[in-house]
Amino acid sequence: MSSEQDLGITESKQHNTGEWYAEVVIKAGLANYGPDGMSGFIVTRPRGYALWEAIQQELDSKFKATGVQNAYFPMFIPESYLEREKDIVEGFDPEVAWVTHGGHDELEERLAVRPTSESIIAPYMAQWVRSHRDLPLRVNQWCSVVRWEATETKPFFRTKEFLWQEGHTAHETHDEAWDETMTRLDQYAELYEDLLAIPVLKGQKPDHDKFPGAHKTTTVEALMPDGKSVQAGTSHHLGTSFAEAFDITFSDEDEETQPAHTTSWGLSWRALGALIMTHSDDQGLVLPPTIAPEQVVVVPIWQEDTKDDVLDYADEVADDLADSGVRVELDDRDERNPGFKFNEWELKGVPVRIEIGPHEVEDDEVTIVHRPDGESITADRDDIGETIQEHFDEVYAKLYAAAEENLDDSVREADSREEILGTLGQHGGYVKAPWCGDEECEEPIKEPLAAEIVMCPFDDEETVGDDETCAICGDDATQTAYFAKNY
Numbered sequence: 001m002s003s004e005q006d007l008g009i010t011e012s013k014q015h016n017t018g019e020w021y022a023e024v025v026i027k028a029g030l031a032n033y034g035p036d037g038m039s040g041f042i043v044t045r046p047r048g049y050a051l052w053e054a055i056q057q058e059l060d061s062k063f064k065a066t067g068v069q070n071a072y073f074p075m076f077i078p079e080s081y082l083e084r085e086k087d088i089v090e091g092f093d094p095e096v097a098w099v100t101h102g103g104h105d106e107l108e109e110r111l112a113v114r115p116t117s118e119s120i121i122a123p124y125m126a127q128w129v130r131s132h133r134d135l136p137l138r139v140n141q142w143c144s145v146v147r148w149e150a151t152e153t154k155p156f157f158r159t160k161e162f163l164w165q166e167g168h169t170a171h172e173t174h175d176e177a178w179d180e181t182m183t184r185l186d187q188y189a190e191l192y193e194d195l196l197a198i199p200v201l202k203g204q205k206p207d208h209d210k211f212p213g214a215h216k217t218t219t220v221e222a223l224m225p226d227g228k229s230v231q232a233g234t235s236h237h238l239g240t241s242f243a244e245a246f247d248i249t250f251s252d253e254d255e256e257t258q259p260a261h262t263t264s265w266g267l268s269w270r271a272l273g274a275l276i277m278t279h280s281d282d283q284g285l286v287l288p289p290t291i292a293p294e295q296v297v298v299v300p301i302w303q304e305d306t307k308d309d310v311l312d313y314a315d316e317v318a319d320d321l322a323d324s325g326v327r328v329e330l331d332d333r334d335e336r337n338p339g340f341k342f343n344e345w346e347l348k349g350v351p352v353r354i355e356i357g358p359h360e361v362e363d364d365e366v367t368i369v370h371r372p373d374g375e376s377i378t379a380d381r382d383d384i385g386e387t388i389q390e391h392f393d394e395v396y397a398k399l400y401a402a403a404e405e406n407l408d409d410s411v412r413e414a415d416s417r418e419e420i421l422g423t424l425g426q427h428g429g430y431v432k433a434p435w436c437g438d439e440e441c442e443e444p445i446k447e448p449l450a451a452e453i454v455m456c457p458f459d460d461e462e463t464v465g466d467d468e469t470c471a472i473c474g475d476d477a478t479q480t481a482y483f484a485k486n487y
């Protein structure tokens with residue numbers, strides 16, 4: 001059937017990862033490209049948005065359980081606000097989209113479409129914080145931001161407008177701000193590991209790659225199957241630089257005026273890109289049951305003489321599953337054969353399929369099929385609600401194990417420039433090397449391979465030996481650098 005071929009994925013994940021990824025996103029019904037003339041923008045379809053909502057709910061409840069409240073700020077930022085923090089302007093200026101007119105009238109002051117909101121949130125935090133009793137202050141907003149980068153569109157990975165959350169906090173002390181920074185980083189790691197079935201590496205960005213003005217930028221990095229790293233969420237300790245630029249001060253217990261210590265942290269729909277990229281295959285989308293909009297599809301398989309019995313039975317099984325809180329779809333379409341249905345639901349990423357034919361009806365059983373590897377198991381129909389939860393756990397464990405194996409196999413060591421280049425060129429993944437901390441020692445890797453230092457682990461003091469020298473320049477090493485190509 002030609003329609004079946006149209007439906008299926010034609011690109012290979014292994015050989016054409018970029019094209020394959022785009023095909024999965026489109027054909028699984030997650031997104032469309034934006035209108036002509038608006039390259040870099042995408043339309044997120046309901047099935048794609050449902051995934052984002054699941055991420056949102058999970059993170060939002062973590063935030064709220066740890067003292068964060070949501071707020072909303074304007075999407076436009078006066079130019080003079082951006083200029084108050086020179087580092088930010090230098091960091092973002094070429095990527096900022098500007099509004100110059102309101103209706104027919106030219107604006108007196110240009111308005112930036114927010115590339116991030118520190119410069120509009122900070123002045124209000126300055127108004128809200130007076131005394132140490134107002135601290136800590138924690139606000140988060142769910143919104144979109146715009147960065148006008150002229151690169152090829154890659155849905156959820158590279159788009160000019162993207163959805164994210166940005167949290168902004170102010171604290172009395174440097175250490176409290178550090179605790180906050182790490183709390184958010186840990187929550188991002190939990191999101192990946194417990195909801196998205198993706199193991200991540202936690203670490204800090206090298207000083208030359210931290211957020212402009214930040215004391216420290218921390219990151220969770222996820223390895224994609226094509227050997228590239230995704231910066232999967234960042235949490236910044238901003239020190240007092242923003243507080244000083246925007247007058248976020250408080251009177252301490254001795255009535256002395258002090259600058260607050262601030263943080264900001266963000267996670268975008270890149271998490272969705274990482275999810276799709278990590279688990280999906282040449283049949284289409286693969287999703288962990290934790291996040292799948294439909295966790296189970298029930299497909300009845302009948303002949304004319306068994307149709308009524310099979311459909312009744314399938315209906316009951318689907319009802320039982322729904323009653324026990326499972327997100328279930330019964331595909332009883334007359335006009336499609338079971339093979340077509342299997343392909344379609346595989347393409348859409350439903351993690352578990354239940355097949356019901358005359359044999360299952362007769363034996364009071366169901367056949368359960370795992371999407372990631374096609375494993376097929378016969379199970380009793382009784383207690384199907386409980387049984388299916390065990391299968392969800394198994395499917396999740398399979399996905400996590402595969403991603404973890406890829407990560408474990410992809411961290412390699414090197415101690416010279418040639419070795420770093422050779423290993424990265426041949427295998428991708430991460431190459432660990434002792435590093436002196438100087439940006440100039442990243443160049444000889446960045447130049448030929450477009451790979452960079454994506455992170456340094458936190459426990460450098462323990463991992464970098466006294467006698468270790470920088471793999472590039474031979475000076476004393478102070479950090480362990482993870483080199484990788486990245487998104």
Ligand SMILES: [Zn+2]
Pocket residue numbers: 435436437438441470471472473474475
């Ligand atoms: Zn060096």
